[in-house]
Amino acid sequence: MSIHTEVKKITTNTLQKMKAAGEKISMITAYDYSFAKIFDAAGIDIILVGDSASNVMAGHETTLPITLDQMIYHAASVVRGIDRCFVVVDLPFGSYQGNSKEALHSAIRIMKETGGHSIKLEGGQEVVESIKRIVDTGIPVMGHLGLTPQSIYKFGTYAVRAKEEAEAEKLKKDALLLQEAGCFGIVLEKIPATLAGEVSRSLSIPTIGIGAGGACDGQVLVMHDMLGINVEFKPRFLRQYLNMYEQVTGAVQQYVKDVKSNDFPNESEQY
Numbered sequence: 001m002s003i004h005t006e007v008k009k010i011t012t013n014t015l016q017k018m019k020a021a022g023e024k025i026s027m028i029t030a031y032d033y034s035f036a037k038i039f040d041a042a043g044i045d046i047i048l049v050g051d052s053a054s055n056v057m058a059g060h061e062t063t064l065p066i067t068l069d070q071m072i073y074h075a076a077s078v079v080r081g082i083d084r085c086f087v088v089v090d091l092p093f094g095s096y097q098g099n100s101k102e103a104l105h106s107a108i109r110i111m112k113e114t115g116g117h118s119i120k121l122e123g124g125q126e127v128v129e130s131i132k133r134i135v136d137t138g139i140p141v142m143g144h145l146g147l148t149p150q151s152i153y154k155f156g157t158y159a160v161r162a163k164e165e166a167e168a169e170k171l172k173k174d175a176l177l178l179q180e181a182g183c184f185g186i187v188l189e190k191i192p193a194t195l196a197g198e199v200s201r202s203l204s205i206p207t208i209g210i211g212a213g214g215a216c217d218g219q220v221l222v223m224h225d226m227l228g229i230n231v232e233f234k235p236r237f238l239r240q241y242l243n244m245y246e247q248v249t250g251a252v253q254q255y256v257k258d259v260k261s262n263d264f265p266n267e268s269e270q271y
Contacts, residue, residue, distance in 0.1 A: 010045050010086040012118070012140050012184040018045075018217070019206040025218025027088075027208050028226065031057050031074045035223060036081030044085050046208075048220060049075040049116065051090040051150070056224040063149045068095045068106055075114035088142050089116040093150040096121050096130050103130035107139050120187065122148035124174025128181045135182035143178035145171050146212065147190035160211075162191045175199045175207075187220060188212040190237070211237030 003023050007014050018025050027046035030036040031053045039047055053074050054066035068091075075089040089110050096103035107119045118140035121127055131141050146161045155161075162168045171191065178186055185206045188196045193213025200207040200216050209216030221238065224230040228243040258264035 004043070004045060009084055012086070015045070015086065015185060015206050019204075025206055025208060027218055027220035029220070029222045029224075030078050030081075031223075033077045033081040036078040039223075040082040040085045045218070046086045046088055046220075047078055047082065048120065049078050049087065049089045049114075050222065051092045052222050054092075056222065056230060062152050064093045064152075066092045068092055068109065072110060072113045075110060075116045079115040086118070087116045088118050088120050089114060091119050091121045096127065097123075100130040100133045103127070104133045104137060107134045107141075108137065111139055118142055118184070120144055122150050124170065125177055128177050131178065131181040131183060140184045141182065142208075143175075143183040143186040144189065145174055145178070145186060145191075146188050149189075158190070160190050160192065162195055168192075168195050171195065172199055172202065175203060179203050179205050185217075188216060211235065 003014060003018050003021055004010075015025060025045050027048055028039055028044050029050040029052055030039055030047045031049060036047055049071065051063040051066050051071065053070070054060045054063045057074070058066065058070075060066070071090060071092050075087070079087055091103070091106050091110070095106035103121070110116055110119055119134065120142040121130065122144040124145060131143070134141050147155070147158065149158075152158065162171045172195075175186055183205060185208060186203070187208045187210065188199060189209075190211040193215060196207065196209055196212035197215030206217035208218040208220050210220050225233050225238050226241055228240045228245055229248075231243075231245045234240075255264070
């Protein structure tokens with residue numbers, strides 16, 4: 001029997017045990033009550049309330065515009081839908097960078113106002129002070145290295161990170177720094193698979209990969225990509241498990257047709 005099926009509720013302790021036992025961790029994003037309920041019942045280990053809500057829910061080009069208040073709204077909605085999985089909430093851009101007091105304040109607001117179980121923030125050495133401060137308050141923190149979408153204007157591209165030796169070395173150092181600062185896990189985004197494997201083996205905390213190969217301790221995908229709701233985005237790392245765009249379009253077209261032809265509602269569908 002797997003650790004995942006043994007426990008009533010997934011916690012940071014469960015995730016640590018899964019890493020130690022070599023049991024992979026499954027993580028998906030969600031932004032509302034209804035999908036959170038479905039994913040939790042389907043047996044997902046972690047739901048990430050990602051700042052990707054800025055893109056997939058609000059239609060922004062980057063993750064930068066989403067506010068702390070909006071993240072709190074999404075996270076609270078998700079938490080009301082779950083029973084068993086672990087919920088991680090992204091600290092949005094501008095709510096933690098450069099000021100560990102502000103970072104702590106943002107993290108406390110998320111924990112108090114959403115009922116979420118932990119927060120996630122992007123960056124290495126630059127955010128270590130903030131991580132320590134938040135962890136010291138008893139709030140679990142997940143790190144995020146590699147491609148950090150909140151720094152998109154600095155990178156200027158969503159291409160694979162840490163291909164060059166200097167950046168790879170910094171990433172390895174940063175991963176250890178995050179572990180020392182008290183992170184319970186780290187997301188590794190869009191980095192070479194061999195580097196992700198090396199980092200995963202060097203840490204005692206779990207790594208969750210997205211476009212970082214199979215040697216990570218778990219995987220995460222954005223629900224809109226994985227379910228085929230958003231069909232424009234097709235990177236190499238994405239496996240699409242459903243084509244919801246096609247199915248929903250077909251269903252709505254049929255509904256329109258049935259309404260126009262007076263086929264809906266029929267006699268058994270009225271009072």
